Amino acid sequence: MSIDHPPTPKPLLCPGCDLLMADVTPPPGHTVRCPRCGRRLHKWKTNSIEKTMAISLTGLLLYLPANFMPLLTLDILGMNTSSSLFASTLSMFNQGQYIVGTLIVLCGFFLPLLLLALIFSISLALNRGWRHPWVARALTSIHHLREWAMVDVYLIGVFVTIIKISHMATIYYDIGLFCFIGLVLSTIGALSAMDQRLFWSRLDSEDDHPLSVSDRAVTGADAGLCLCHGCEKVVPISSNGAGRCPRCGEQVHLRKKDSLNRTWALVITAVILTLPANILPIMEVDYFGVPDRSTIMDGIIYFFQEGSYGIGAIILTASILVPLFKIFGLILILITIHFRLPGRRRQKTIMLRFIEFIGRWSMLDIFVIALLCALVRFGFLSTINAAPAVFYFAGVVVCTMLAATSFDSRLLWDATTSSNQQPNDYAAT
Numbered sequence: 001m002s003i004d005h006p007p008t009p010k011p012l013l014c015p016g017c018d019l020l021m022a023d024v025t026p027p028p029g030h031t032v033r034c035p036r037c038g039r040r041l042h043k044w045k046t047n048s049i050e051k052t053m054a055i056s057l058t059g060l061l062l063y064l065p066a067n068f069m070p071l072l073t074l075d076i077l078g079m080n081t082s083s084s085l086f087a088s089t090l091s092m093f094n095q096g097q098y099i100v101g102t103l104i105v106l107c108g109f110f111l112p113l114l115l116l117a118l119i120f121s122i123s124l125a126l127n128r129g130w131r132h133p134w135v136a137r138a139l140t141s142i143h144h145l146r147e148w149a150m151v152d153v154y155l156i157g158v159f160v161t162i163i164k165i166s167h168m169a170t171i172y173y174d175i176g177l178f179c180f181i182g183l184v185l186s187t188i189g190a191l192s193a194m195d196q197r198l199f200w201s202r203l204d205s206e207d208d209h210p211l212s213v214s215d216r217a218v219t220g221a222d223a224g225l226c227l228c229h230g231c232e233k234v235v236p237i238s239s240n241g242a243g244r245c246p247r248c249g250e251q252v253h254l255r256k257k258d259s260l261n262r263t264w265a266l267v268i269t270a271v272i273l274t275l276p277a278n279i280l281p282i283m284e285v286d287y288f289g290v291p292d293r294s295t296i297m298d299g300i301i302y303f304f305q306e307g308s309y310g311i312g313a314i315i316l317t318a319s320i321l322v323p324l325f326k327i328f329g330l331i332l333i334l335i336t337i338h339f340r341l342p343g344r345r346r347q348k349t350i351m352l353r354f355i356e357f358i359g360r361w362s363m364l365d366i367f368v369i370a371l372l373c374a375l376v377r378f379g380f381l382s383t384i385n386a387a388p389a390v391f392y393f394a395g396v397v398v399c400t401m402l403a404a405t406s407f408d409s410r411l412l413w414d415a416t417t418s419s420n421q422q423p424n425d426y427a428a429t
């Protein structure tokens with residue numbers, strides 16, 4: 001007579017702190033969180049593949065009218081100007097700001113299209129049971145793309161622009177604006193309908209070897225395991241601490257390579273760029289032939305003086321507070337690691353996740369300036385142009401975003417993990 005042993009649970013590693021756990025599938029509507037750093041590990045989503053396919057297809061259908069049909073029409077003293085989203089996206093090139101223009105084209109036009117097309121193709125492939133290698137590569141790309149496809153930030157930029165120019169012109173809302181709102185809702189909806197773990201599990205090969213794990217291991221590093229950041233598969237570490245993920249082909253490292261040095265370099269660059277971004281003028285308004293150049297702070301003060309406190313607070317938060325919070329937050333985390341300061345690691349990990357989340361919202365001011373340059377073109381009467389600070393400000397946004405992604409939050413937990421903690425309940429759960 002044979003005794004049935006319960007099956008060995010699959011190991012699960014937290015991407016935020018490297019805690020080793022037994023993998024569990026949550027019941028519908030429930031979420032699995034890391035007990036140590038609080039990071040969300042998995043949320044059950046019903047009919048994920050079908051919903052993702054339908055919503056991303058809706059987004060793709062709205063993409064062309066949203067970008068190429070007129071967004072807004074302005075009327076000043078009988079003179080009309082209108083612009084589509086795509087024309088606004090290109091407006092920085094007309095100002096000679098080619099690097100900022102390229103960034104806006106990528107984040108506001110090209111990457112959102114690529115993201116939706118990939119999401120639709122992957123969900124279609126999984127729905128049909130196709131398991132071509134390109135599906136895994138496309139799914140890994142989504143992980144990198146979602147932060148840089150910024151249609152949601154762009155839409156808030158459109159609303160800020162409307163409020164900003166509402167006092168100087170009569171505004172007519174065109175069909176492109178409503179299609180754009182639909183596009184943004186579809187993109188957000190498709191991303192939140194995606195159950196990435198379910199998607200990856202459909203691509204897993206059935207002959208995956210079970211991984212043996214020591215009962216006393218607390219972290220992935222203790223157990224000789226490493227998490228692939230492309231697909232979140234747990235893979236054994238090779239002797240040199242690196243290798244390729246067998247599922248998605250991404251390079252895996254026990255910890256992100258040169259994470260601290262790269263993060264320091266990017267944070268210091270952001271600090272240097274912050275000065276010209278705030279001191280130099282960011283926008284030039286020609287009103288009846290008289291040029292008036294304003295800095296980021298001038299624009300905020302203007303809103304508060306006009307009594308538009310809400311919009312003033314949004315610009316103040318996105319353009320000044322968020323970049324400063326990102327820079328000081330990252331410096332604090334880096335110092336914590338260098339001096340091995342104990343305590344509050346959970347709070348610092350949450351702060352890092354918050355920095356990653358808010359990073360892209362600083363692009364708001366850049367999108368607003370691009371929209372204003374495209375819309376406010378009334379010749380002698382009134383024209384808006386970009387000024388030099390726009391380049392430095394875009395640099396701050398990009399550097400802080402790259403710094404947050406370069407940093408490996410597991411380093412925060414490494415200093416004390418193995419020596420101070422008790423063996424985990426991996427084997428018991």
Ligand SMILES: [Zn+2]
Pocket residue numbers: 014015016017018019034035036037038039
């Ligand atoms: Zn964790």
Ligand SMILES: [Zn+2]
Pocket residue numbers: 228229230231232233245246247248249250
């Ligand atoms: Zn992988």
